[in-house]
Amino acid sequence: MKRIASILILLSLLVLTACGNSGSTEVSKTSDGKEKVKLLLAAEGTAMYYAYVARDKGFFEEEGIEVELLPGKGGSYVVQQVGAETIDLGIIAVNSVLPAWDKGIDIKMVYQVNVTNLFDFMVPENSKVTDIKQLKGKVIGVTDLGSGEVPMVRSILSSAGLNPDQDVTIRAIGAEGTSIITAFEKGEIDAFSGGAHDLISLYGRGFKSKSLLPEEYLSLPSTGIIANGKIMKENPEVVEKVSRAVAKATDFAINDPDAAYAVMKKAVPEQYTDEEIGRLFLDTFIELTKPIEPEKGYGYIYEDAWAKLIEQFSEGDEPVIKNEVNLDDYLDSSLLEKVNEF
Incomplete structure (x- = not known):
């Protein structure tokens, strides 16, 4: 019986080891x-x-x-x-x-x-959109649906009285400047939010924009x-x-x-x-x-x-x-x- 108990303990340890140490701080x-x-x-x-x-x-x-x-x-x-x-x-x-x-x-x-804050929320310079509320029914581009600008976009929309799940479409289009510009030119997006690196990529290609970012978000x-x-x-x-x-x-x-x-x-x-x-x-x-x-x-x-x-x-x-x-x-x-x- 002792031998069986020892084998069971050993097997238990092996199972635990195989499962890994998820959450261990060692x-x-x-x-x-x-x-x-x-x-x-x-x-x-x-x-x-x-x-x-x-x-x-x-x-x-x-x-x-x-x-x-x-x-x-x-x-x-x-x-x-x-x-x-x-x-x-x-x-x-x-x-x-x-x-x-x-x-x-x-x-x-x-x-x-x-x-x-390293993020911005903007539209092309020639866009007729001048206020967040005017984005109702429109498409907002982001780099990735898991990226850091998404919570900010949702917050800004909510603060403007828009439901981010119903009143707009948030679409991932990547971080490449050429892809973002193409999405604007084809009418696939009406606004874009991204980090400084995304915007530099845009501006380095001659893109002109105007920011919709509320002032209170600048110092966050x-x-x-x-x-x-x-x-x-x-x-x-x-x-x-x-x-x-x-x-x-x-x-x-x-x-x-x-x-x-x-x-x-x-x-x-x-x-x-x-x-x-x-x-x-x-x-x-x-x-x-x-x-x-x-x-x-x-x-x-x-x-x-x-x-x-x-x-x-x-x-x-x-x-x-x-x-x-x-x-x-x-x-x-x-x-x-x-x-x-x-």
Whole structure:
């Protein structure tokens, strides 16, 4: 009987091992003792240049961690994976995390990368549309239905009295400037919302636009590092190390943009086939990551701006946020002092 019991225990352990350690905060290590970390990015390349610079200039290695960058499936996907504890850390456009907070999912914002809104909501310069309300019955293009601008678009529509599920069509058309321009020319979309990288691609091709973005959305936070609540309780040191490496990389790029350009051109050459546009992309995102108040260091979380963000996304008949969100449960600045010790 003892032997049978031992076999059953062994089988149970094997089953658990086969199922994986989803949600575990135990970080595996390389042969030389470095902690291995997977960092899930909402976008690939220049928009999150600091992650690539941190990897390729050795800032992650300096922190004793080996980081695998997993880019490109949109902010909603990153939030889903971090919320499910299948991935511990991600970098997102902050709008993407709001629906998760609305459901009470324990995801912490631990480092604010960009402190101003990098998204716009616009129409062609010659469009007769001058107000959000005039978009009723029309088609709004976005890069991807899981991308960070979608919650913002829904919030703006709701605030204008439009139902984003009934009064308009939100259509994914990709991030390529030529595709967006073609969609406008063929009448497939009437408006477009995207991030700075999408808009640079458009404007670099001579596209002229006018913005419909309400003024109150201009100063909202836009990008940050998120961590699931479990790793913040059990292994905050890893979060601190990743964040500090990102801070070092941001500082490096601000002080030596030419060196950052060389890193990015090698890391994602397809985004730099047009070197002039590629450099414009990078310079724009480096500018977006410069601290408003340098004395507060990198990653500083402006709680008043977050409160404004919650307020904006709670308005309208079909708001993104339907329940009360206590920001004290989700904004976590506890690591930032150490993060800036370099």
